[in-house]
Amino acid sequence: MSLKQILSDNCNSNGLPILDGNLFDATTKEYGKEEFRLAVADFIAENRPPFPFKDISEERMREMFLALRDYDTSKCITAADNLDQEVMEKYDDYTFDFHSWGLGLIDCASNHSDASNYFHQDLRLACGSYGFEPPVKVWEEGTSKEIWRCLGPMWRGINGVQKVQVEGKEELMGGKLDEKSYISAFRLGTYIATQFKPLVAKSIYDNTRSSVILDTSCGWGDRLCGFYASNYTTDYIGTDPNPNTFERYKKQCIAYETILTGNTPDIKESDNRFICEGSKRVVIYRCGAEDLDYDSLPPIDCAFTSPPYFSTERYNEGGEHAEDQSWSKFNEYNAWRDEFYLPVAKKSYDALANSGVLYINILDPKIHGTRYRTGDEVINHIGEDRFDGQIGMRIMQRPQGKSVFKDENGDFDKAAMDEYMKKYYIENIWCFSKGVCRDFFKDARVSTLDEFFG
Numbered sequence: 001m002s003l004k005q006i007l008s009d010n011c012n013s014n015g016l017p018i019l020d021g022n023l024f025d026a027t028t029k030e031y032g033k034e035e036f037r038l039a040v041a042d043f044i045a046e047n048r049p050p051f052p053f054k055d056i057s058e059e060r061m062r063e064m065f066l067a068l069r070d071y072d073t074s075k076c077i078t079a080a081d082n083l084d085q086e087v088m089e090k091y092d093d094y095t096f097d098f099h100s101w102g103l104g105l106i107d108c109a110s111n112h113s114d115a116s117n118y119f120h121q122d123l124r125l126a127c128g129s130y131g132f133e134p135p136v137k138v139w140e141e142g143t144s145k146e147i148w149r150c151l152g153p154m155w156r157g158i159n160g161v162q163k164v165q166v167e168g169k170e171e172l173m174g175g176k177l178d179e180k181s182y183i184s185a186f187r188l189g190t191y192i193a194t195q196f197k198p199l200v201a202k203s204i205y206d207n208t209r210s211s212v213i214l215d216t217s218c219g220w221g222d223r224l225c226g227f228y229a230s231n232y233t234t235d236y237i238g239t240d241p242n243p244n245t246f247e248r249y250k251k252q253c254i255a256y257e258t259i260l261t262g263n264t265p266d267i268k269e270s271d272n273r274f275i276c277e278g279s280k281r282v283v284i285y286r287c288g289a290e291d292l293d294y295d296s297l298p299p300i301d302c303a304f305t306s307p308p309y310f311s312t313e314r315y316n317e318g319g320e321h322a323e324d325q326s327w328s329k330f331n332e333y334n335a336w337r338d339e340f341y342l343p344v345a346k347k348s349y350d351a352l353a354n355s356g357v358l359y360i361n362i363l364d365p366k367i368h369g370t371r372y373r374t375g376d377e378v379i380n381h382i383g384e385d386r387f388d389g390q391i392g393m394r395i396m397q398r399p400q401g402k403s404v405f406k407d408e409n410g411d412f413d414k415a416a417m418d419e420y421m422k423k424y425y426i427e428n429i430w431c432f433s434k435g436v437c438r439d440f441f442k443d444a445r446v447s448t449l450d451e452f453f454g
Contacts, residue, residue, distance in 0.1 A: 003031055003039035015049040019177040028175070033155040040177070041148035044139065051139045052179035053121055061118035062259055068112040068229040069260075073203040076108040079441035087392055087424045090363050095376045096384075096430075098392055103431065104441030105424060107394040108199040116198055116225040119248045119255075124193045124220050131368075132191030139186065150189030154181055193220070196306055196361075200393055201226025205233050208357055210302035213237065216289035216344050217307045218245065221252050228256035228280065237300075238284040239292050246286045250274055253282050289344040299353035306361040307341060333372050341374065342381045349382050349432055358382075358432040361393060375428055388433050391441075392426035 006027060007017040017040065019027065028036055080087075080102040087098050087105070117124070128134040138146050154175065175181075186192075201223040205213065211234045215223050218240040227236045240246060250267060257265040257278035265278030276282040285292060289307075349358045362374050379387045407413040 003027070003036065004043065007039060007043045011049070014052075015047055016052060016179070016182070017043060017177060018179075021176045024176045028155070037151050037154065038144075038148055040151055040154075041144045044147050045142070045144040048140060051125070051136050052182045053125065054117070054183060055179070056114045056118045056121065058118070060114050061255070064112045065115040065225070065229065065256060065259055068115055068198055068202060068225070069231075071112070071199060071202070071229075073199070073206045076106050076199065076203045077104055077207060077441060078107065079104045083424065085422050085424050087426055089392075089426060089428065091371070094364075094428075096379055096387065096390065098390055098426065098428070101387075101389040103389040103391050105392045105394055105426070106200050106203050106429075107424070108197060108203065110195070110197050110199075112198050112225075112229075113195055113222070115229075116221045116252070117195060119252050120220040120245065123242075123244050123248070124195060127193040129191040129193075135183075135186040135190040135192060138190050150186050153185045153188045195220055196222035197393075198222045198225040198229065201304065202229050204304050204359060205230040205302060208302050210357070211235065212298055212301045212353070214297065214300045214303040214348060214351065215239075215305045216292070216303070216348060217305045218249060218284060219306060221245065221249055223304065223306075224249060224252055224282070225256070227282075228252075228260065234280055235298070236280070236282045236284075237297060238282070239287055239289045240284065241286060241288045243286060246274075246284065249282075249284050250276070253278075288340070290340050292347075294347045294351050297351045299356065300348070300351045301353055301356050302359065303348040303352060303356070304359040304361075305348075307344070333367075333370075337372075337374070337377065342378060345378050346382055349386070349434075352434045354435045356434050357388075359391070359429050360432075361427060361429045363427055375430060378430060382432055386432045386434070388431040391429040391431055392424060393429055395425050395427055 006019075006023075010017055010019055010023065012018045031039075080098075083105060087102060089098055122136070126134050126136040128137065133142070133146075135150075138150060154177070196219060203226075204210075205226060209232045211232060213223075213227055213233055213236045215227075215236065215238040218224060218238040224236060224238065227233045238249070240249075250269075253265060253267070253276040257263065257276070257280070261279050263278065265276050268275045268277075272286040274284055345358070345360060352358060360378060362378075364374050365372050407416075
């Protein structure tokens with residue numbers, strides 16, 4: 001039987017080849033991984049089955065939202081003085097580095113991400129980067145060779161495959177071909193836009209006890225999700241120029257309000273704005289943050305956002321109103337910085353209440369080998385005297401190959417690898433405040449906040 005026939009005979013209802021472990025192993029053994037890999041790539045290119053998105057049910061979304069709402073976010077935060085491992089930043093030469101300016105760490109899993117990913121998964125996986133195509137585009141439009149490039153991890157361990165000795169010969173065994181395997185392979189072989197953790201947003205809102213929230217880059221709806229899950233928040237004001245995500249935010253508001261209260265909220269729409277009124281109030285503008293009328297805003301308790309990392313992610317490329325995206329509108333770094341990034345940060349700061357905070361999650365982007373110092377620049381622009389320090393948002397460091405960790409004899413050093421994986425690798429959240437600093441990492445966090453808020 002030909003490889004093409006094997007794949008055709010083992011498709012799911014969407015026409016995607018699915019092979020269990022036994023058949024995957026037998027096919028790899030008979031044809032070899034390279035011929036097998038090429039056949040899978042050819043099959044996808046010729047038949048174009050639907051992209052195998054993660055199956056997130058409405059019930060799963062609801063379950064994760066309720067778990068997020070009930071989660072005690074004090075479990076996620078650790079003051080800098082209490083950290084038991086070294087904190088590693090992407091760059092070690094920040095002027096305001098974590099070693100000198102670190103307030104603490106937010107360390108949480110992404111378990112609750114399905115609560116927002118349910119609404120935005122397809123849009124997020126269609127978002128590319130300045131140098132890489134997104135998985136959906138490669139799957140739907142890529143050549144067989146481009147698809148083939150993405151499939152290599154199928155035989156390198158992502159789906160359980162391992163090298164084993166069979167009668168003195170090394171063979172690949174234990175793998176399978178399923179929806180999860182495809183997604184994992186394309187995750188490594190293409191660019192996937194990052195999803196923000198809703199639990200990080202909830203941690204910020206809860207532990208600053210913020211009521212009125214401003215988010216100048218609503219993104220994939222993750223901070224909106226954290227807003228609805230917090231017991232302290234009442235108002236969310238957001239901006240995003242993407243008309244596709246704009247529609248999904250409405251669906252999020254309706255879903256979360258219905259879960260929280262059992263009632264459908266009232267939504268008032270205009271061309272470039274909607275207002276959702278329920279137990280909470282949400283106003284989202286379909287515009288770039290640089291075009292928001294900041295003078296019309298109420299006093300903001302917490303302006304917290306993760307702005308675009310210059311052109312690292314190309315949101316809504318080729319879509320309606322793509323020209324409104326900051327990566328398109330300001331396609332040179334200096335213009336992006338001076339007309340979008342820094343003015344938006346300063347206007348957000350100026351909109352704060354007297355006890356308000358501004359938190360900005362951004363790493364220095366590196367485009368075509370050039371690093372842009374967004375962290376230092378925003379601190380210098382707003383003022384070092386208004387800078388409280390930085391919060392480390394823990395991210396998972398990718399494991400390095402065994403070849404990286406060698407002892408003095410050139411042998412694999414497992415202890416060195418274990419130490420490497422224990423360290424706290426972070427993205428930076430740059431923190432500013434008006435009036436009293438809301439440092440929720442202090443040991444006396446609860447009593448201090450109670451005294452501050454009366």
